[in-house]
Amino acid sequence: MNTIAERIADFLKEFPPFNNLTFTELSEIASNIRVINLEKNQTLFQVNDTLHECFYVVASGTVNLSVISDAEETLLNKCHQGDIFGLRPFFAKNNYMMTSKAREESIIYAIPIATFRPFVANNSLVLNFLLESFAATSRYASDKDNYGGKLISDNVFYPDQQSEMQYFQSLTYNTSPITTTAKTIIKDIAQLMTEEIVNNVLICENNLPIGIVTDRDMRSKVATGRYSIADTIDKIMDSPVITVVENVSLAEAQLLMLKHNVTHLCVTIDGTSQSVVKGIISEHDLIIAQASNPGVMIKEIKRSLASKDLKQIRERLTDLIQNSIYKNTPLYHVANIASEINLAIIKRSVELSILDLGSPPARFVWLSIGSQGRKEQLLYTDQDSMLVFEDVPADKYRDVKDYFIKLAKKTTATLEKVGYPFCPQSHMASNLQWCKSLSDWIKQYNSWMNTPGENSSDMSNIFFDYELIFGDEMLEEAIGNVVLQNTKNNSLFFDFLGNDVLKNNAPLTFFKKFITEEDSLNRNKFDIKTRALLPLIDGARLFALHYNLKGINNTYLRFKQLAIVDPKNEEIYLNCADAFITLSKFRTIEGLKNDDSGQYMPITDMSKLDKDKLKAALAPMKELEELIKGKFKLTQFS
Incomplete structure (x- = not known):
């Protein structure tokens, strides 16, 4: 290895994700790196530029990442020594979504993706780092670490949003893919793909996927003369096909394509090749999904x-x-x-x-x-x-x-x-x-x-x-x-608010049974809003006003902040914060199921496990009630 490559390898090993690679692996990467000298204000790539075949590491200097939104340039992040940026080519085929410009004279290492890809696929720590980088918003990333090599996202999100959205964002894909058998003639499949205007076909045996053929296979294997159009399709198919479950997320799909270096994923009922095909996801589907952030x-x-x-x-x-x-x-x-x-x-x-x-x-x-x-x-x-x-x-x-x-x-x-x-x-x-x-x-x-x-x-x-x-x-x-x-000094107001909280209807009987509604419309249903969520909402508001938590309106955040300003009762507040999230989730699931507000829950339809979870979430309410009585010197009858 030459001296320059050795110096680059020594540099990279100090920063994630390169610190998870062996020196031999780093040496191979360093030998293929191109060194770029950027002058002050020089642009490396900008919005809508075609993707490069490499990503970048700052060796020295500072590179600004920015985006133009509503005719204004917004600085998303500053990349310093050891920071990675320009990862977009790993995850998408559409153009860059941000601009990178040197803030001062800078030296940049350009790492070819083709060289680096095998180390991503074979090293889960490296893959996880890139996954986190891909999923991190720029604002979140800038505060994440105190050391170099922080995570710089190449996805642009709405400011202040956590991009966990990518982990649950669903994909729209072709649910009626073309399938064929292994012994079908290539010429017939090529004609079918042309007629149906598709770029892929799945090869199945007993309705189970065993391989896939894409336009790329037709071009690289048939058009070049390596195989004849009279050969059977199994000669040119890629096998095994990479399979995923029906509810795969955008992030998961992108990472699987990256890990296996493929452009299509086969959707099956259980996510394995041993179950029936339900659809096919293409790179184009991922690009469309990215537009729905x-x-x-x-x-x-x-x-x-x-x-x-x-x-x-x-x-x-x-x-x-x-x-x-x-x-x-x-x-x-x-x-x-x-x-x-x-x-x-x-x-x-x-x-x-x-x-x-x-x-x-x-x-x-x-x-x-x-x-x-x-x-x-x-x-x-x-x-x-x-x-x-x-x-x-x-x-x-x-x-x-x-x-x-x-x-x-x-x-x-x-x-x-x-x-x-x-x-x-x-x-x-x-x-x-x-x-x-x-x-x-x-x-x-x-x-x-x-x-x-x-x-x-x-x-x-x-x-x-x-x-x-x-x-x-x-x-x-x-x-x-x-x-x-x-x-x-307004004890009268806090007396009023405190007693208002204490007047909330109890959620459970003395024997720990749910108190349900008696009216004909919601008979035997549990009012999770009035009996469970409102006492927590009202209690959090009461203490937030008492401690002057200005600008914090959210119940969960109020309890989290109260745990800091009143450390003596930290455990009660944190238990209430967790309870609020659990109860909110129960209500949301019920609302989505019935397309309503989710206020009334049919207890008799719930599993024993869910009932136990719901009861456990109600436990902190008693502690909160006692805290209110003590803090504001109230009884339930004052």
């Missing part, structure tokens, strides 16, 4: 011009959620993705109303409240909202309010068409009561919080869980400041 869906929402467009996107989100549950993806990550898409749909609905009505006559803010405000809406549950507009002169007040009522009515009507039902309690901005000026809202919160026993018959706790959807941040901040001021 949250970022693309958000862009589609921004371009939507009618409720029917938004409804179609929301239905796709439901499919995504359903598949994620099926694949046991962590529910918190699913909720992150779902909430961003839900909130984008609401925002677009407001924008469409403004496009129809004309510019607002005053500054305003649209706030989602309730489960949308807490970013916990996975199912088609009802919409909750409030609208705050700035104070205006008395002679203009009526016209201004009329405009915003019209805006709210249009927006809530659009959302109802998309699939979000109207709130039964009418907690919506289209209600005159919940669409008003900042001064009126300040009076409302003052009344709720300072005289809770007298003037709070109209108070709903959900007005303390809000998320800005559209409009002026200063108006939202003004509401937040009023809430903050009124929580200081």
Whole structure:
């Protein structure tokens, strides 16, 4: 090995994933590496460039990765010494989705993929590193490690999203592939592929897949004269065929193609070659699936011009959620993705109303409240909202309010068409009561919080869980400041809220049996929303207000943060956080099964294991109740 290659191998062994290779393997890689000198601001590749046949490692200097979105260049990551980037050719055939540009004079090692691929296929640690890199968002990657060699994704995702989505994103593929037998003549198959306009055919024996032939085989083996068109198809087929289960995810499919260096995967009932063929997945299917990540869906929402467009996107989100549950993806990550898409749909609905009505006559803010405000809406549950507009002169007040009522009515009507039902309690901005000026809202919160026993018959706790959807941040901040001021030394308010939590109906009888509904519609069903989730939601909100956890509305995150600010009771809060996720998953599964809100669960239909899991998730509620009584000096009858 020459001295330069030896120096490169010595360099690479200090960084992942190369530190999982032997020095002999590194030497072979180093001997094939091309050294590139980049001047300051020189571009290595840019958006839409054809993929290179190599990926890159920064030897010295800094390389910026950026993407242009909505006419603005956004810096995604900075690659320093030892960092890998440009991995896209491993996982996709379409062009680059980002630009790499030297921030300063830099030396880059270009590693040919053909040289490196065998080490990926044969070393699970290297494969796992690339898998993690492929699945990592750039923002997540930048904070992941303190050492060199951090994970740099070549997939562009919507900002702030965890790309666990790739692990449960389903694939659309050909469910009626062409099949044939081993002794069919090549010429006949070539004619059939031409007539059907397909680039592959599966070879089966007793309905089980034994091989595959693609256009590439026809070109490289028949067109070159190696085999005659009169030969049988088994002479040119690739065997064995790589098989996968029906619900394979985008990430799994891409990695299998990478590992086995193939362009097609055969879908069978049980994922082995010993079961019946259900379809064929091609590289083209993966490229199409990549276009269905949250970022693309958000862009589609921004371009939507009618409720029917938004409804179609929301239905796709439901499919995504359903598949994620099926694949046991962590529910918190699913909720992150779902909430961003839900909130984008609401925002677009407001924008469409403004496009129809004309510019607002005053500054305003649209706030989602309730489960949308807490970013916990996975199912088609009802919409909750409030609208705050700035104070205006008395002679203009009526016209201004009329405009915003019209805006709210249009927006809530659009959302109802998309699939979000109207709130039964009418907690919506289209209600005159919940669409008003900042001064009126300040009076409302003052009344709720300072005289809770007298003037709070109209108070709903959900007005303390809000998320800005559209409009002026200063108006939202003004509401937040009023809430903050009124929580200081306000034992009356916390007495009221605390007792409200304690009034929640118990989920279990003294003998640990589920308390079920008695009305004819939901007889013998367990109300998981009212008896299980609401006590946790209300308890988390109570403590969040007490400890002034500003800007944290999500129940799971509230409990996680409470474990930090009140370490003495850390275990209770963490148990409640886990319980909330478990209960939410039960409700989501039930809702997806019945295409409803999932509120009522038929206990008699549940397995013993599920019943035990559900009971275990209810256990922390008692601890939370005792903590509330102790912290706020309450009894259930105060």
